Amino acid sequence: MALALERLAPQVAEVVIVANRHLDAYRRLPARVVCDAEAGYHGPLMGIYSAMRAAATPWVAITPCDSPALPHDLVMRLAEAIGDVDIAAAHDGERLHPVVALLRTRLADDLHAALQGERAIRRWYTGHAWRPVDFADCPESFANLNTEDERRRLEMRLQQEKGNP
Secondary structure, three states, X not given: OHHHHHHHHHHOOOXXXXXXXXXXXXHOOOOEEEOOXXXXXOOHHHHHHHHHXXXXXXXXXXXXXXXXXXXXXXXXXXXXXXXXXXXXXXEOOOOEXXXXXXXXXXXXXXXXXXXXXXXXXXXXXXXXXXXXXXXXXXXXXXXXOOOHHHHHHHHHHXXXXXXXX
């Protein structure tokens, strides 16, 4: 999580972590922590809704905490591509990453209504003007870390990028 925060913090006005577990650990990080707006597990869409409600800006950039190597210019590239649509989501050249996106916070009420039955991010996106944003030049940036071995390999790669063997 600290690596993801390090990447994202310089790109946004404020980082808000939406979490329902491990709250003590997240609260030690330099970011505001909020819980889902509604109790119970409702999936990633509830996290997005909760982030929209917590945001103090007309836009919210969302990313998963298990993708710590996101591009240093992620938010800028999403913002440049957004144009007149409401949602811009990262596409690595092979697949869409719907949980790496820039969304208008004014969609919060619509998302809340959709949450009464919808749990699929892609289906909710299709009800709005949205576009994929090409990140084919850096597909490795969207790798998820789900094991300790994956974390170690990524840390080694990031150290090499910084010029530290």
